Amino acid sequence: MLDALFADSPHPLYVLDGTLRLMGFNEAAGDFAVLPLGGALGQPLRHWAAGLHQEPVEAMLHEVLATGEPRRDLEVAGGATPDAPDRVLALSAFRLRDADGGLPGVALSVVDATERHRAQVRLSMLREANARIGTSLDTVRTAQELADIGVPDLADTIVVDVLDAVLRGDVPAVESLGRDLLLRSAGFRSVRAADGHRAEEVGSVMEPGLTSQYEEVLTGGRPVLITEHDTVPAGHGGQEVAQANGAYSRMAVPLAARGGVLGLARFYRDRGTAPF
Structure with missing residues (x-):
């Protein structure tokens, strides 16, 4: 039955001995590029799955070995695979014994649960x-709530810029936007903000510029991805925030309400996280 399980399972399965050395694996595991197995047989977990060699994983495996109780869906994130730091793996394990009831081993199942996560x-x-944003008529407070909610799950840094006219009580229609667009920073949050540093202060002016993609976001009403190869005019807030926060992937999203334009939100991801 166990042989059939290993042969037919669509998920990677690994057999470890009592010291967590790799003793065998199924075909799906051999094809699982996330955990390459070249020269892995007989090696301890930390040698062939460095991202899995962390205390919760080893504790789970030792618990299964000691109690015989299976464990399901332990999620490992943030470094499970160094080349894909945003990947999330779901681990399950159950104890194995030989035919004579001798020293136990453990079967480990690994599933890529990134999309589910x-x-x-x-x-x-x-x-x-839905619970927090928009409960206040204070534009700056709402902008800050948007930034607070999006970091760190959506981006490493978020800046929310609001049209100066909005802060003065007006909500301009898209077709009324002129060539001189004046934006003010109204919200900010960053994973790097622990030291108190930020590239822009609330209320500071950020002028998109006639050729920048930020103007395209405002007048076109569509999100725009800005790669590290795209240029942002020197002296504009977007370039300064990107440099200050080590961002390599950027996205700008328009903010609209009641048929008018409020401003835009800028999302930045640092190197080491997946790009937008």
Whole structure:
């Protein structure tokens, strides 16, 4: 039965001995590029799955070995695989014994749960946003709530810029936007903000410039991805925030309400996280 399980399972399965050395694996595990197995047989977990060699994982495996109780869906995130730091793996394990009931081993199942995890994060963010954002008529407070909710799950740094006219009580229609667009920073949050540093202060002016993609966001009403190869005019807030926060992937999203334009939100991801 165990042989059939290993042969037919669509998920990677690994057999470890009592010291967590790799003793065997199925075909799906051999094809699982996330955990390459070249020269891994006989090696301890930390040698062939460095991202899994962390205290919760080893504690789970030792608990299964000691108690015989299976464990399911332990999620490992943030470094499970160094080349894909945003990947999330779901681990399950059950104890094995030889035919004579001798020294136990453990079978480890690994599933790429990245998309499931992202869906859960998005749902959680939507619920929090629905509960918090827009409960106040204070534009600056609402902008800050948007930034607070999106970091760190959506971006490493978020800046929310509001049209100066909005802060003065007006909500201009898209077709009324002129060539001289004046934006003011109204919200900011960053994973790097612990030292108190930020590239822009609330109320500071950020002028998109006639050729920048930020103007395209405002007048076109569409999100725009800005890669590290795209240029942002020197002296404009977007370039300064990107440099200050080590961002390499940027996205700008328009903010609209009641048929008018409020401003835009800028999202930045640092190197080491997946790009937008």
